[in-house]
Amino acid sequence: MEQDASTLKPSGIRGKDAAGVERIPGLMRLFAPGKAMAVALPLNGGELELGRGSPALGEAQDPRMSRRHARIRFDGRRFWVTDLGSQNGTFVDGEPVPPETPREVQRVIRMGDSLFVPNADVNPLEQLGVVTRDGFVRGPAVQALLEEVARAARLGFPLHIHGESGTGKEGMARAFHENGPHSAGPFVAVNCAAIPQTIAERLLFGAKRGAYSGADADAQGYLQSADGGTLFLDEVVELDLAVQAKLLRALETKEILSLGAAKPKTVDILICSASNKDLRGLVAAGKLREDLYFRIGRPEVSLPPLRQRPEELALLVQREVQQVAPELGLHISLVETCLLRPWPGNVRELLVETRSAIQAALMHGAQRVEARHLSTNAGTAFGSGPAPAPMSVPTSAPPPEDREAAAREAASRARPLEADERTRIEEALRQQGGNVAATARALGMHRTQLRRLLERHAIAIPAGNEPD
Known part of the structure; x- marks a missing residue:
């Protein structure tokens, strides 16, 4: 999208987040020549000019940048990039931009051999940076969540972790274990989605010898294995309702009755659960027991996806x-x-x-x-x-007409939208109040691509909102 430069007025206004902390718009420099990094570049006064020798770039200068390469502006809502006639050009979201023509940026800016990502608030990155600990790369958002997790663990509370698949829920659960009163005990991780329902009770609670055909020895369950430590139940919502009832009783009484056993065994475990689904919605749908939800569903932390x-x-x-x-x-x-x-x-x-x-x-x-x-x-x-x-x-x-033709061709070959993907798009639309541009940013795609998906698959925008 292009706009006359005269209409772009840097606001210089710094808002505040929900906690009252000042929000500072700026860029995140994520790559310098040959090296990954995570450095905050605030837009003081709503504008920043970058080029070879710019003080903002510090010691990691880029020889492929011109001395006056590009100007970045924030108008209070959007970021705009203007190439200042650089020798090697400026690329916005993977496409070159004409000199002296402001272009809105959604995802990434390339100047020379450097990459920059716009961010409405670089204050967390400036304050906390990105750290690597125990093999995990953790940005400001994850570091803040880890503090919440540690507090819950120290108080002995159960914890539920919500997040998309692959966001690092088990790593968060291990941090919960390491910060809790049972850190010296075992950490037992159980993927409930991988447990066949026919043997879920035996695997969780164990079985005594002779409890069923072929049980020629006592078998310890996951809950017994976690005694004195932490039990991590990943995708706990996949358990059968009858098994959920027995799990709830075990958590409340701290007693486990194995299959074929006459007497229960006392256990002392800290519970951490996780799911990529909304627990309250599953309770309403009858797939998760309400009483189990109140036992394991709070407190809850939500891991943001990688695109955020x-x-x-x-x-x-x-x-x-x-x-x-x-x-x-x-x-x-x-x-x-x-x-x-x-x-x-x-x-x-x-x-x-x-x-x-x-x-x-x-x-x-x-x-x-x-x-x-x-x-x-x-x-x-x-x-x-x-x-x-x-x-x-x-x-x-490529010329705009070629890009449009390619897009139409791709659309004609598109497969039907998967149910999970449709749900993800609809949920993002609700969270962003139907704002298409904000939803596209949250989903990690350009708003034009999102509009095509909405039209192609007849996805309704929440009432009262129109595509922007």
Whole structure:
């Protein structure tokens, strides 16, 4: 989207978040020549001019940037980028922008060999940075959640972790265990979705010898194994209602009655559960017992998806390359492409696909991992049609009419939208009050792509809201 520069007035207004902390709009610099980073660049007065030698870039200068490369403005709602006639050009969301023409940015800006992501509040990044601990890369949002988790653990409360698949719920559960009164005891993680319902009771509560055909010895259940420690029940909502009832009784009485046992056994465990589904909605649908919800559903923390934690992404990719093939370099095109994709499988998917890209680079004898080594489907939303080709360093953009034709062709080949993906889009629309641009940012896609999905799959916008 283009707009006359005269209409763009830097607001300079700094709002406050729900806790009364000042919000500071700015950029997050996530990649400098050959190196991932996470550095906050505040837009003082609502505007920032960047180029080679800019004090804001510190020691990590970029020789491929011009001395006056681009200007970034924040108008109170949106970020705008204006190329100042740079030699190597400025790219917004993967496309080159004409000089002296303001362009709205949704996801990522490339200048030279540096990548920047706009953010309405860089204060958390400036204050907390991104840290790597115990093998986990943790940005400001996750660090804040870890403090909540630690408080709940120290008080001996149960904890429920909500988050999409692959966001790092088990890592959060381990932090809960390590900060609680049972940190010296075992940590037992159970994937309830993988337990066959016919043997769920036996696996959870154990069985005595002779309890059923083939039970020739006592078998300890997961709850007994976690005695004196923490039991992590991932996707606890997948348990049968009858098993949920027995689990509730065990949690309330701290007694477990194994199959075939005459007397219960006392256990002392701390409970942490997780799900990628809304617990209250499952209670209303009759798939989760209301009494169990009140026992394990509060307090709750919500892990944001990777697309809302871009400050972690480049560091995650770089760490994976260094661990798998330290002899390889990391090219800006790979990081840029990863920042432009929504990654519905979150951190888990990113790491798996990065490993595949590393293997492709090694097989082709490359000296660095580039976007061309990444699968075309990696990190793309399910059901949204074929992914765009991986980006290398673009030199020119196709004419607008060609891009429109390609989009129409892709739409005609698109598969029906998966139920989970449709639910994710509808939920994001509700959370953003029907604002299409805000929903697109939350989903990690351009608003034009989202509008096509809404129209193609007849997804209604909440009443009283129109696409912007």
